[in-house]
Amino acid sequence: MATAKPILYGAWISSCSHRVRIALNLKGVDYEYKAVNPRTDPDYEKINPIKYIPALVDGDFVLSDSLAIILYLEDKYPQHPLVPKDIKTKGLDLQIANIVCSSIQPLQGYGVIGLHEGRLSPDESLEVVQRYIDKGFRAIEKLLDGCDSKYCVGDEIHLGDVFLAPQIHAAINRFQIDMVLTSSLIFFVQIKISAALTLHTHQNTNSNKLSFSCRRSTQSCRDFTTRTWKSRHFKPHCPRISQMHLQQNNQEIKPVTTICV
Amino acid sequence: TERCRGPLLHWLPATNQSELRMASAEAPAARPILYSYWRSSCSHRVRIALNLKGIDYEYRAVNLLKGEQSDPEFMKLNPMKFVPALVDGDAVIGDSYAIALYLEDKYPQRPLLPQDLKKKALNIQIASIVCSGIQPLHNLTLVRFIEQKVGTGESIPWVQQQIDRGFTAVENMIKGCAGKFAMGDEVQLADVFLAPQIFAAVTRYQTDMVLHFHLLSSPQLYLSLSLMN
Numbered sequence: 001m002a003t004a005k006p007i008l009y010g011a012w013i014s015s016c017s018h019r020v021r022i023a024l025n026l027k028g029v030d031y032e033y034k035a036v037n038p039r040t041d042p043d044y045e046k047i048n049p050i051k052y053i054p055a056l057v058d059g060d061f062v063l064s065d066s067l068a069i070i071l072y073l074e075d076k077y078p079q080h081p082l083v084p085k086d087i088k089t090k091g092l093d094l095q096i097a098n099i100v101c102s103s104i105q106p107l108q109g110y111g112v113i114g115l116h117e118g119r120l121s122p123d124e125s126l127e128v129v130q131r132y133i134d135k136g137f138r139a140i141e142k143l144l145d146g147c148d149s150k151y152c153v154g155d156e157i158h159l160g161d162v163f164l165a166p167q168i169h170a171a172i173n174r175f176q177i178d179m180v181l182t183s184s185l186i187f188f189v190q191i192k193i194s195a196a197l198t199l200h201t202h203q204n205t206n207s208n209k210l211s212f213s214c215r216r217s218t219q220s221c222r223d224f225t226t227r228t229w230k231s232r233h234f235k236p237h238c239p240r241i242s243q244m245h246l247q248q249n250n251q252e253i254k255p256v257t258t259i260c261v
Numbered sequence: 262t263e264r265c266r267g268p269l270l271h272w273l274p275a276t277n278q279s280e281l282r283m284a285s286a287e288a289p290a291a292r293p294i295l296y297s298y299w300r301s302s303c304s305h306r307v308r309i310a311l312n313l314k315g316i317d318y319e320y321r322a323v324n325l326l327k328g329e330q331s332d333p334e335f336m337k338l339n340p341m342k343f344v345p346a347l348v349d350g351d352a353v354i355g356d357s358y359a360i361a362l363y364l365e366d367k368y369p370q371r372p373l374l375p376q377d378l379k380k381k382a383l384n385i386q387i388a389s390i391v392c393s394g395i396q397p398l399h400n401l402t403l404v405r406f407i408e409q410k411v412g413t414g415e416s417i418p419w420v421q422q423q424i425d426r427g428f429t430a431v432e433n434m435i436k437g438c439a440g441k442f443a444m445g446d447e448v449q450l451a452d453v454f455l456a457p458q459i460f461a462a463v464t465r466y467q468t469d470m471v472l473h474f475h476l477l478s479s480p481q482l483y484l485s486l487s488l489m490n
Contacts, residue, residue, distance in 0.1 A: 139341040
């Protein structure tokens with residue numbers, strides 16, 4: 001009897017969900033994707049009582065939190081390992097992943113933006129988020145000083161890259177971060193990972209609804225979201241990623257596992 | 262900065278104590294160095310892990326209130342300017358989660374993670390909720406920002422809300438597993454992360470333990486675990 005496919009509950013705008021999609025696709029796991037809005041879908045609470053996304057449902061096991069899900073996938077699906085074997089390299093890789101998931105992403109969520117509501121203008125809110133992203137990215141760049149590998153900790157994609165790619169994508173597309181100003185050679189490589197992996201994962205989700213973020217938010221959240229999305233994809237200071245997006249229709253989308261960057 | 266390893270042995274089954282003594286006898290000459298601050302719950306997690314595993318380490322204080330995290334020598338160890346940072350031979354790691362999992366790999370005595378995949382995943386999940394979903398929303402920088410930009414005294418209700426949300430989620434996750442601790446009667450990775458968070462919540466943000474964690478047989482054990490480290 002065939003085992004049921006794991007189900008991933010996520011949202012297209014959620015960079016935490018994005019990380020898990022990348023991991024699932026890299027490992028070639030056949031999964032079912034269900035887009036949810038945890039704030040408005042009444043049935044989601046029955047599936048996941050804490051209403052967090054992403055959530056992975058594997059049989060009767062419900063797991064939230066992108067780091068927990070990805071390390072669970074790493075144990076259950078050992079193909080295309082994401083965690084380095086060497087413990088020092090693993091330490092660095094986990095540190096990079098945690099800079100993203102503990103020191104950058106939590107400070108750009110709607111909860112924190114809502115904190116500023118009525119007290120900071122959307123421009124000031126954006127500046128706060130940009131400061132956290134800038135600090136995190138510069139720290140990662142320092143950690144990778146002197147590395148000449150294709151990706152963070154080697155020539156293969158690992159955990160740090162899986163966390164970094166959605167963060168770079170959000171930084172450029174939502175928060176107007178100028179990657180040229182913060183970049184070294186490593187970051188141009190990262191932009192290419194981000195673009196390559198993002199193209200593939202967006203193909204899989206079939207979802208492109210900007211209205212998710214605007215429909216139920218308060219006015220200041222809507223203003224903030226409108227400003228952060230107004231110049232997505234085509235900023236002239238990110239020529240490489242802009243180019244890859246423009247060439248989307250002409251480009252043969254290879255499966256993520258065979259990408260050579 | 263006093264480390265208290267002796268009383269911790271009573272958390273462990275008697276058979277593990279001889280393993281610990283053997284591990285100490287075979288330990289390498291250079292001790293790992295932990296850069297830590299007494300008030301940092303992230304540093305607190307690593308102190309608990311090191312002590313549970315019986316690892317002899319050197320403690321170096323980094324005074325965050327005096328800005329010692331901006332010392333160029335410390336920034337070489339951790340460009341994020343956060344504590345904790347661990348230096349173990351030529352390994353330098355500046356993140357509590359990465360350090361905890363590094364210690365789990367390098368010093369396998371007194372494991373913090375169970376073998377069972379689902380129980381392991383639940384541990385990682387709870388630790389991650391604390392590490393990404395609660396603590397970053399009340400670290401010193403953000404609290405100062407709220408006090409300055411939003412208003413004096415505004416940080417406390419904000420932090421209480423985040424702690425409440427996070428603890429409610431954790432309580433949901435431990436249904437069916439909880440005993441003396443979150444995942445049973447032994448201290449595991451989830452508890453290593455939960456204890457400092459509970460300690461901070463109770464001592465700094467007036468969190469009521471009776472409201473949360475009524476699934477635990479003795480929530481005050483977390484306060485004991487925190488105070489002993």
